[in-house]
Amino acid sequence: MVSIKTQVLIVGATGYIGGSILSELLKSPDSSTLAISVLIRRSEQAKTFESLGVASLPFQGLDDLNACRDAASQHDGTPVTLWPFNIFLADDLTIVVINAASASHDTSAKALIEGLALRQKNTGRNAYFIHTSGTSILGDHPYTRTASSDHKIWSDEKDDIYEMEKQHPERYGQRITDVAVVEIGLSVGVKTYIVVPPTIYGMGSGPFATLSQQIPNLARMAKKRGSAAVIETGKATWNHVHMSDLSVFYLRLFRAVREQPAWLPSGPKAIFFVESGEHTWLQVSQGIADAMYKSGLLATNQVESVSLKEAAAEITKGNESLAEISLASNSRARADFGRNQLGWNTSRGLEDFLTHFDAEVEAMLPELSLEQLR
Ligand SMILES: NC(=O)c1ccc[n+]([C@@H]2O[C@H](COP(=O)([O-])OP(=O)(O)OC[C@H]3O[C@@H](n4cnc5c(N)ncnc54)[C@H](OP(=O)(O)O)[C@@H]3O)[C@@H](O)[C@H]2O)c1
Missing domain, CATH: 3.40.50.720 (NAD(P)-binding Rossmann-like Domain)
Structure with a gap:
């Protein structure tokens, strides 16, 4: 059958x-x-x-x-x-x-x-x-x-x-x-x-x-520069x-x-x-800075502001518009359909996002440490 x-x-x-x-x-x-x-x-x-x-x-x-x-x-x-x-x-x-x-x-x-x-x-x-x-x-x-x-x-x-x-x-x-x-x-x-x-x-x-894109890309940039960076002021807000x-x-x-x-x-x-809350880009960069400093990948947990042009050269092959949209813009949404119709929800909130950077950096250790040896 x-x-x-x-x-x-x-x-x-x-x-x-x-x-x-x-x-x-x-x-x-x-x-x-x-x-x-x-x-x-x-x-x-x-x-x-x-x-x-x-x-x-x-x-x-x-x-x-x-x-x-x-x-x-x-x-x-x-x-x-x-x-x-x-x-x-x-x-x-x-x-x-x-x-x-x-x-x-x-x-x-x-x-x-x-x-x-x-x-x-x-x-x-x-x-x-x-x-x-x-x-x-x-x-x-x-x-x-x-x-x-x-x-x-x-x-x-x-x-x-x-x-x-x-x-x-x-x-x-x-x-x-x-x-x-x-x-x-x-x-x-x-x-x-x-x-x-x-x-x-x-x-x-x-x-x-098993790795995502934005946070790992910013961690790679931090490793290359020797300090974590935020594009311009980093004040803009995104969901996660x-x-x-x-x-x-x-x-x-x-x-x-x-x-x-x-x-x-x-x-x-x-x-x-689909979202569980909002962060600013500065919060992301500070999270990366703290995690990489703790794990010995960076000598400082200071976050430096970089120009859009500089970030684009490192991350988006010089495409400033793409770097701005994907790593420095405001993008705010609510998962109303998921919550109201699909029965989807999560107990994870901003705290979970802000405390996840250690784990993300640890998962990248083989790659980031290799960079260190080059
Ligand atoms: N990660 C995020 O935070 C996020 C958030 C929102 C939207 N997105 C978007 O969602 C999509 C998937 O993201 P991801 O993080 O899962 O990326 P990923 O880990 O790089 O996975 C991409 C997948 O698509 C395949 N693929 C990509 N280009 C291909 C091509 N030209 N031909 C054949 N296969 C191709 C890859 O195959 P191979 O293994 O063979 O390369 C891989 O299976 C991307 O467009 C991304 O921009 C990602």
Whole structure:
């Protein structure tokens, strides 16, 4: 007898977010009802996924649009070539693609959605797309343009995030991709959902990458300079969320997507924030300074202000606008949908964020100590 399973395809499963989503699904009671596959570009990683009961599909990368489309459009109940074996996929009812590879690669997101549309057409079964964006979509330019004085706090229930992204005067990859995801989903009849995480902290639980981006990048910059740095005044405010809490959010959203309750919006109304509080960039830099000083990686816990230009040269290949949006802007949001509809919440607050830096620096010790030897 063929068991009826939901097929899940994760793109970005070797990464921090995608790997943690995979682990959350695997450890959930739902796992026995899921047939999970991942798109990967390095063949040597297939064995690890195989040991987790996860099938690997090879592709050349996100620009391999045919592979993205094909992976999402596989017919269920028919043998498909899964590398390195031929595996008979379970006769699943639905497929959910979870994309956590790149928030700003619009063409691969489109190809995945087109593949899902093809699958829906060929099988009559439902297909859904969960995309990962980031709250830099809300970021302002406090140092290079007139700072917005109100620092609006965006609600994913009360505000029209899609319209804001669509009408935004500044071209920015993550907003372009969000809009593309919604529009292609609407045009081909595939329901889409976009998760918009802020600064993610804490160790990931996936099989490969376990470090986040912003805090590790600032720690690397501190190591290189010999002291922690903050861009300009560091007064601007962002949200944060622990990776474990974000994983739970994805699991809850995944369940809702699978079950399709009447209250679940999709498309333009389904752009969701996930946060557990707010910090300033100066608090981040001071946390890094204190942790790296304590562990002997820095000789001082003083935080130095650096210009946007200097930071951009070190972190974003000279792209000042990107450095400002992603490491110095105001970006404020509330996870109202998660709290009010999904039943998601967390007891972690600002205190947890401010005391996590020791653990983050400890996790980076092998890398940061190596830098020291160079
Ligand atoms: N971390 C955060 O705080 C945060 C917050 C909000 C939004 N985001 C966004 O979420 C996305 C994922 O973030 P992350 O922290 O999980 O990043 P990550 O650890 O670098 O993981 C990225 C994943 O996507 C894959 N990938 C990236 N580019 C690819 C390409 N061109 N072709 C094929 N595979 C590719 C990587 O595969 P390989 O292992 O083969 O490289 C990896 O599996 C990023 O766009 C990021 O900007 C991150």
